[in-house]
Amino acid sequence: MSTFDIPIGPQHPALPEPLLLKLEVEGETVVGVDFDVSYMHRGIEKLLETKTYFQGLPLVERICGICNAAHGLCYTLNVEKLYDKEIPPRAQYLRVIVEELSRIHSHLLWLGVAAFEIGFNTMFMYTWRDREHVMDMLEAITGNRVTTEYSQIGGVRRDITPELAEKLLKTMDVVEERTKYYIKVALTEPTIAKRTQGVGYLSPEDAKATCSVGPVIRASGIKFDVRADDPYAAHDEVPFNVITYDSCDVFGRVVVRAQELLECVNMIRYALKNLPSGPFRIKLPMKPNAGEALTRVEAPRGELLHYTLCEGTPKPYRYKVRTPTLANLGALRVMLTSKGRYVVNIGDVPIIYGSIDPCICCTARVQFIDVKKGKTWTWTLDEIRGMSKKVKA
Amino acid sequence: MSFEESFLNELKSVFGEKIVESKISKRRIFLKVSPEHYYEVIQFLVKEKGLYHLETMTATELKDYIEIIAHLGLSTSVSVKTAVDKNSPTIISLCNLIPGAEFYEREIMDLMGVKFEGHPNPKRLVLPQDWPTDVHPLRKSFETRHNQPLRDVGGE
Numbered sequence: 001m002s003t004f005d006i007p008i009g010p011q012h013p014a015l016p017e018p019l020l021l022k023l024e025v026e027g028e029t030v031v032g033v034d035f036d037v038s039y040m041h042r043g044i045e046k047l048l049e050t051k052t053y054f055q056g057l058p059l060v061e062r063i064c065g066i067c068n069a070a071h072g073l074c075y076t077l078n079v080e081k082l083y084d085k086e087i088p089p090r091a092q093y094l095r096v097i098v099e100e101l102s103r104i105h106s107h108l109l110w111l112g113v114a115a116f117e118i119g120f121n122t123m124f125m126y127t128w129r130d131r132e133h134v135m136d137m138l139e140a141i142t143g144n145r146v147t148t149e150y151s152q153i154g155g156v157r158r159d160i161t162p163e164l165a166e167k168l169l170k171t172m173d174v175v176e177e178r179t180k181y182y183i184k185v186a187l188t189e190p191t192i193a194k195r196t197q198g199v200g201y202l203s204p205e206d207a208k209a210t211c212s213v214g215p216v217i218r219a220s221g222i223k224f225d226v227r228a229d230d231p232y233a234a235h236d237e238v239p240f241n242v243i244t245y246d247s248c249d250v251f252g253r254v255v256v257r258a259q260e261l262l263e264c265v266n267m268i269r270y271a272l273k274n275l276p277s278g279p280f281r282i283k284l285p286m287k288p289n290a291g292e293a294l295t296r297v298e299a300p301r302g303e304l305l306h307y308t309l310c311e312g313t314p315k316p317y318r319y320k321v322r323t324p325t326l327a328n329l330g331a332l333r334v335m336l337t338s339k340g341r342y343v344v345n346i347g348d349v350p351i352i353y354g355s356i357d358p359c360i361c362c363t364a365r366v367q368f369i370d371v372k373k374g375k376t377w378t379w380t381l382d383e384i385r386g387m388s389k390k391v392k393a
Numbered sequence: 394m395s396f397e398e399s400f401l402n403e404l405k406s407v408f409g410e411k412i413v414e415s416k417i418s419k420r421r422i423f424l425k426v427s428p429e430h431y432y433e434v435i436q437f438l439v440k441e442k443g444l445y446h447l448e449t450m451t452a453t454e455l456k457d458y459i460e461i462i463a464h465l466g467l468s469t470s471v472s473v474k475t476a477v478d479k480n481s482p483t484i485i486s487l488c489n490l491i492p493g494a495e496f497y498e499r500e501i502m503d504l505m506g507v508k509f510e511g512h513p514n515p516k517r518l519v520l521p522q523d524w525p526t527d528v529h530p531l532r533k534s535f536e537t538r539h540n541q542p543l544r545d546v547g548g549e
Contacts, residue, residue: 038521045504046530081418211447211493224446229468230420294421294470296448305448305464322449326500330493 030344052314069102070299078295082288089276091155092234100264105134106300118195155281179261196251200335200352201342210330214302219252226298328356431475450497452505486512504531
């Protein structure tokens with residue numbers, strides 16, 4: 001039988017993310033796949049070299065809207081490593097609270113989208129409604145629903161009041177109750193089981209070989225979580241369980257994410273109960289010490305890595321970001337081209353692609369504003385300022 | 394002796410002079426090796442020490458050379474650095490050893506213009522398809538502060 005090529009995307013194969021999947025199919029069966037992620041390259045690594053470390057934070061937060069808390073946290077922890085200063089423990093606890101809140105909202109969002117992909121729209125409505133509780137709390141604590149910029153170089157932006165802590169605990173009760181219901185639904189509902197069990201198979205060996213991260217590798221039964229293996233902020237003091245599941249398919253990824261929600265709730269409760277007193281921020285000078293720093297953070301989608309090389313100037317010489325989706329692309333290819341028992345039908349492609357919780361915009365970070373006949377450029381801040389002045393005049 | 398120190402000592406006893414430079418901090422080890430020994434050291438770390446997870450690969454343009462770093466590790470992160478020539482940067486690909494290296498190497502190919510020998514799929518990854526082949530945006534010579542006048546596109 002001859003094969004046939006089908007392009008899916010870049011207009012949103014599953015989530016609203018610009019990825020082009022070039023599928024090679026034999027009848028209904030997928031036999032080969034190729035990706036094109038080059039639609040959303042924004043030039044952030046290059047742009048960071050032109051900004052001071054303090055100016056870079058708002059930019060880093062905008063790498064990804066959903067895991068902005070993880071990006072901001074990773075960036076600030078990374079820059080703080082260049083300073084040799086002790087960061088107040090209260091700040092570290094507050095960072096954990098906001099990070100886990102953002103993980104809850106990301107996982108609830110994903111559960112909704114995954115349910116939508118398999119045609120289970122009721123669950124999509126439910127999880128997104130419950131996510132609003134978390135978004136309201138994020139807004140109350142940080143002042144913003146997304147791009148919170150809560151973690152700052154030297155601490156956090158503002159403190160949490162006792163009334164707010166009380167309110168947060170109440171919200172956690174709601175989230176816990178709803179999460180237990182979702183876990184029950186996920187484990188018993190035949191719609192979910194039929195569409196996800198045995199779909200998107202990734203063996204533990206392949207998960208290791210492709211260097212996949214986050215819920216994808218944990219759903220293949222491998223205990224790898226940066227919060228436990230390489231603790232940062234207050235994660236060495238806040239206890240939690242690393243959730244794994246050994247079904248190696250989309251179903252496992254649903255269960256891992258749902259059960260992680262409960263862990264997040266418990267971590268937030270523990271952190272609020274044991275919140276140390278003291279200052280929540282210290283002032284750090286503009287110029288860090290020369291050197292290099294490497295930080296890893298467990299973002300909702302998996303291990304996020306930031307690396308910087310500093311020459312003792314206020315601006316980084318090099319700033320490198322590796323987002324979880326790039327690490328999971330290799331795993332995605334393995335899942336989409338499984339053979340034999342776990343062979344993939346075209347209808348299963350969106351949910352398999354969705355199961356890595358893809359975020360192409362944060363994968364491809366270096367888009368330039370115009371490309372015409374081999375000429376390339378980006379607009380600088382001053383140029384944009386100049387243009388806005390022209391408009392005003 | 395901390396875990397990082399004993400790990401580094403073990404590496405030094407195996408590779409001796411091949412490790413040119415080393416630096417440690419909490420759960421971080423940075424090594425520098427020459428390009429000939431780069432594959433050998435990583436092979437040892439992956440096969441003998443079980444560091445199967447390649448976190449990422451970084452390329453940085455320094456004054457005299459381009460530095461390639463392979464960050465390996467689970468709990469402790471081991472970063473193996475090597476230097477390649479600026480004018481014709483070429484280095485051996487890690488894809489045979491770690492299949493997950495494919496996307497990281499392709500990203501470096503696009504943005505820094507380094508060639509990876511033995512790469513199974515050396516295609517463009519992150520840059521648009523109509524991007525000129527000899528322009529690598531993360532090179533320091535790539536100019537971002539380039540004044541470009543606004544074009545008149547007509548219309549109202």
